[in-house]
Amino acid sequence: MTxxxxxxxxxxxxxxxxxxxxxxxxxxxLLKLPRPKTDYTVTRDLRIPTRDGVELLADHYxxxxxxxGTVLVRSPxxxxxIFTALVGNPFAASGYHVxxxxxxxxxxSAGAVFEPWIREIDDAAxxxxxxxxxxxxxxxxxxxxxxxxxxxxxxxxxxxxxxxxAAVIAVAPHDFSRLITSVGPSPSRTVSSGPTWSPxxxxxxxxxxxxxx
Numbered sequence: 001m002t003x004x005x006x007x008x009x010x011x012x013x014x015x016x017x018x019x020x021x022x023x024x025x026x027x028x029x030l031l032k033l034p035r036p037k038t039d040y041t042v043t044r045d046l047r048i049p050t051r052d053g054v055e056l057l058a059d060h061y062x063x064x065x066x067x068x069g070t071v072l073v074r075s076p077x078x079x080x081x082i083f084t085a086l087v088g089n090p091f092a093a094s095g096y097h098v099x100x101x102x103x104x105x106x107x108x109s110a111g112a113v114f115e116p117w118i119r120e121i122d123d124a125a126x127x128x129x130x131x132x133x134x135x136x137x138x139x140x141x142x143x144x145x146x147x148x149x150x151x152x153x154x155x156x157x158x159x160x161x162x163x164x165x166a167a168v169i170a171v172a173p174h175d176f177s178r179l180i181t182s183v184g185p186s187p188s189r190t191v192s193s194g195p196t197w198s199p200x201x202x203x204x205x206x207x208x209x210x211x212x213x
Contacts, residue, residue: 013041013062023081024089031086036093038063048101050119050126056109058101058127059084061092062136068095069165070141074127074152076103076116087144097136101127103152116148120155128161139163146170 016024016039027033040063048056059079071091077083079100091098102109104119131137140163143153150169157167 011043011046013043013060015039015041020081024085024093027082027085027089033090034094037095038065038093040064040092042088048127048130050104050123052122054104054109056101056104056123056127058099059088061088061098061100063092063095063097066095067097067136067138070097070099070131070137072099072101072127072131072141072143073145073149074101074103074120074124074143075145075149076105077148078102097138099127099131103148120152121158124152124156125159125161128156128163132163140165142166142168144168 024036028036040061043060043062046058046060048058050056073087079088079102084100088098088100104123105113105115128141131141142165143156144167145153146169150171153167153169156164
């Protein structure tokens with residue numbers, strides 16, 4: 001999809017629905033998470049401009065009352081109800097602003113296809129530039145995530161912004177090229193072993209990654 005076809009209506013902060021509260025509570029009990037300190041609202045499909053004119057989409061979880069900080073997650077996987085209950089809810093309910101940003105070419109973010117790795121350094125920096133301009137941003141943030149969500153953090157750490165106070169990275173190599181190995185007697189008879197990404201289509205019509213080894 002193109003930037004012009006991204007969300008056009010003004011995003012509105014929404015309170016959690018009864019169903020959303022039930023899912024959050026069930027997962028909190030299942031995972032033995034701390035009891036929530038506050039409630040929060042969710043503003044969906046905020047548009048993040050990038051230097052090449054593409055607009056990325058993000059959801060903002062805003063705690064009610066004073067905030068302890070901001071948590072940024074950049075992901076190509078989308079944010080379904082279960083995923084957001086595991087990532088967005090615990091931090092927002094603990095008093096943090098949470099930004100769940102979708103990588104370009106995935107789940108509504110502009111970009112014809114998902115091309116892993118190529119634009120992540122610039123897109124990470126542009127996301128932080130957008131974050132600085134938000135009235136609710138308190139001047140510091142942390143990042144969190146594993147797998148490709150960890151790689152997006154490595155991309156940001158290529159030139160870490162001064163507002164970044166912590167990066168929690170799990171199972172995410174900073175250089176995927178080092179995971180690619182070739183075995184075989186000649187270049188024409190080699191087998192590559194390592195992570196690969198293939199684009200698939202999601203319900204919004206944009207491409208989303210499928211991970212394989």
